[in-house]
C-alpha cells in the first residue's frame with residue numbers, strides 16, 4: 001500500500017488488510033474511579049498476547065501521550081472504559097472477548113461526577129475576564145436598571161462518525177506506516193514518534209476516509225494510533241485496532257457539557273450595562289484541548305454586544321467520565337447559545353423582540369469593545385436580519401404565533417408553533433494557544449502535460465474541500481478541473497500542518513493554493529515544465545488576551561450568519577418537529593455557491609442534532625444506551641433555505657461553524673415562543689416539554 | 697447446520713450456528729463480499745443492507761437460518777450494471793460524495809427504490825434514504841442525486857435521447 005493517489009477514494013480501515021496482520025482489542029477499566037488496580041495475567045490461547053504498561057517500559061517505549069495523559073492507566077483509574085492495555089491476536093472477535101474478560105482488581109474510589117460545584121483540584125483550565133471593572137462586586141444596580149439572571153445547560157453529544165475509531169500500524173522496511181482517520185495527521189506522527197522514541201522521519205502517516213468528524217478527531221486518533229504503533233513494535237507485526245460501533249459510542253470522546261449563568265443589568269430599552277457570566281465546561285477525565293475549548297467558549301460569550309462592563313469566570317472541570325471536548329466548533333456553541341437565550345429572556349421581559357434588543361446592543365464599525373478590540377468593518381446585522389425576515393416571513397408568523405398563544409395560553413390539545421432567529425459569527429481565527437496548530441503548507445506542481453497536482457499534509461476533510469481548491473486553481477491557471485489533482489500525502493515535513501477543523505483549515509489551504517498558483521502563473525511561460533511551488537503559512541490569531549480582556553481585530557475576518565427556525569410542538573405528546581430553517585450568510589467571496597450551500601446544509605443538520613436528539617449521559621454509557629440511541633432520520637430533516645448576501649470583502653471566509661453558532665439558539669428561541677416558557681437547556685426531549693406543561 | 701442460498705446469482709453453502717446473524721455469514725472470509733459494513737448490529741446504521749428475496753433488509757437483523765434457499769443480492773452483484781452507474785453519476789453530478797463506509801448501502805437502497813418506483817416522490821426518496829444513517833451528507837444533494845439517477849434510468853428505459 002502506498003500513498004493515496006489522486007482521484008482514488010480514500011480507504012476505510014474496516015477494509016484495509018495486510019499480510020500477517022494481527023488485531024488488538026483494548027482492555028478497559030470497568031470502574032469509574034480507582035486509586036489502585038491490578039491486572040491479572042492469565043494464560044491466553046496460542047497466538048494471543050497481552051500488552052500492559054510494563055511491557056512498553058521494558059521495550060523502552062514511552063507511556064506519555066500528550067499533556068501528561070498516558071497511553072494506558074498505570075496507577076489510578078479516571079473513567080470507566082479507560083484503556084489499561086491491549087490483547088493482540090489473529091481473530092478480532094476473540095481479542096474483544098479476551099479483553100473484556102481480563103480480570104482486574106480495583107481499590108475503588110468515589111467517582112467525581114458533580115461538576116457545577118467542584119474543588120480547585122479538579123480545575124483543568126481557568127479563564128478570568130474583567131472588562132470595564134476590576135471586580136465582580138462592583139456590578140451594582142443603578143436606578144432604572146434591572147437585574148436579570150438566567151441559567152443554561154448544554155448536553156453532551158456523540159460525533160456519529162462514518163467509521164468507528166481505528167488505526168493500522170504496518171512496518172514498511174525501516175519505517176512505521178500508520179493508517180488512520182485524523183483531522184490532524186501531523187499530530188499522529190509526532191505522538192507516535194514520541195511514544196516509540198524514534199525520529200519523526202521514520203513514521204509515515206497515511207490518511208483514511210475521515211468522513212464527518214466535526215472536531216472529534218483532532219487528538220483522539222493519535223491515541224489509538226499510538227496504541228497500534230506500540231503493539232506493532234512489540235509484536236513486530238502489522239496491528240489493526242478497529243473499535244466496534246458500540247465501543248466507539250461508549251469510549252470515544254463526546255461534546256463537553258456546559259453550565260452557564262448570566263446575570264445582566266439593563267435598562268427598559270434593553271441596553272446592556274453589565275454582564276456577569278460564569279461558565280463551567282465538563283471536560284470529563286481529561287482533554288488536551290481544554291484551554292482552547294475554554295478560550296472559544298469565552299470568546300463566544302463576549303459576543304457581539306457592546307456591553308461596557310463584562311466579567312467572566314470560566315472553568316474547565318475534570319470529572320470521572322470519558323474525555324469530553326469539541327463538537328462542531330471549539331466550544332463556541334455553548335457560549336452563543338447561552339448569550340442568545342439570555343437576550344431572548346430580556347426581550348420577553350421588556351416586551352420586545354430579541355432582534356430589537358440585539359440591535360440596540362450590537363457592536364458597530366468604529367467602536368472599541370471587549371477591552372481593546374477595534375471594530376473596523378461593518379457588522380452586517382441589519383442587512384442580514386432584513387433579508388432573513390423577508391425570506392422566512394418572520395414578522396407575520398411571529399406575530400400570529402404570539403396572538404394564538406395569548407388567546408389560548410392553555411392550548412394542550414393541538415399543534416403549537418414557534419419561530420425565532422439568532423445572529424452569530426465565526427472568526428478567521430483557529431487556535432489561540434499554540435502556534436503550531438495554525439500552520440499549513442502545500443506543494444503545487446504543474447507537469448509537462450499541463451496536469452497540476454496540489455499536495456498537502458493537512459487532512460482533507462471533505463470532497464467539497466477538494467472541489468473548492470480545484471476551482472481556485474482552475475480560475476487562476478485556466479486549467480480544466482479534471483486535470484487538477486489534490487493529494488493528501490504521507491506526512492513528511494518537519495513543520496507539518498495544523499488540524500483541519502470544521503472549516504478553518506480548508507480556507508487556509510485555499511489561500512495557499514491561490515498564492516502558489518499565482519507564483520506558478522508568473523513563471524509558467526518563462527521556465528520549462530514541470531514547475532513546483534511550495535507555500536507555507538502561519539495563521540496568527542487576530543486577537544490576543546490581555547489583562548483587561550481582548551485586543552486585536554476580532555471581527556474583520558469574520559463570517560456572519562443569521563438563522564431563523566420555525567418548529568411545532570405536539571401539545572399531546574410533547575414531540576418537537578423542526579419545520580424550516582432559513583440562513584442568510586455573509587462569508588466574503590463565495591468560490592462555489594453550490595458547494596458552499598451543501599456544506600452549510602450538512603453542518604446545519606449536525607447542529608440541529610444537538611437540539612433534537614437525546615443527549616449522551618457520559619456517567620452511564622453502555623450498550624443499553626447505545627441501542628436506545630435515537631438518530632435524526634433523513635425524513636425528519638426540515639427544509640433548509642440558504643442565501644448569501646453580496647459582500648464587498650474579496651477573500652473567501654469559513655462557513656462551517658456558522659450553523660453551530662446560530663442553530664441551537666434559534667431553536668431554543670422558537671421553542672420558548674411555542675411553549676411560552678424558557679427552557680433551561682438543550683436538548684429538550686418530549687419528556688422535558690411535558691414536565692414543563694405539568695408544572696403549574 | 698449447513699444452509700444453501702443464492703448469492704449474486706451463484707449457489708453458495710454456509711455453515712451456521714444458531715444465533716448467527718446473516719451479516720456475519722455474508723462477511724466471512726470465504727465469501728467474495730466486501731460491500732457490507734455491519735456496524736451497529738441493531739438495525740440502526742443501515743450499513744449491512746442487502747436485497748433478500750427482492751426485499752431491502754438489514755442483514756444484521758436476519759437470523760442466518762432464514763437465508764436458507766433465499767436469493768441474496770449485494771452491490772457486488774450489481775456493480776457492473778447500468779443502474780449502478782446511473783446512481784454513481786447521480787452522486788457525482790449532485791456533488792454528493794458518500795464516504796466509502798456508506799456508499800454501497802446508499803447505492804443499494806437507491807437501486808431498490810428506483811427498481812420499485814421509477815419516478816419516486818420526495819417523500820419516497822426521504823423514506824428510502826432514512827434507512828442508512830448518515831450525519832454527514834447534505835440532504836438536498838443526496839435527494840438530487842436520486843432524482844438524477846432516476847432520470848438517467850428512465851432515459852435508458854424509454855430510449856429517450858440524452859439531451
Ligand code: FES
Pocket residue numbers: 733734735736737738739740741742743744745754755756757
Ligand atoms: S449493522 Fe445492520 S443496521 Fe447497522
Ligand code: FES
Pocket residue numbers: 161162211212793794795796797798799829830831832833
Ligand atoms: S456515513 Fe458515509 S457519508 Fe455519512
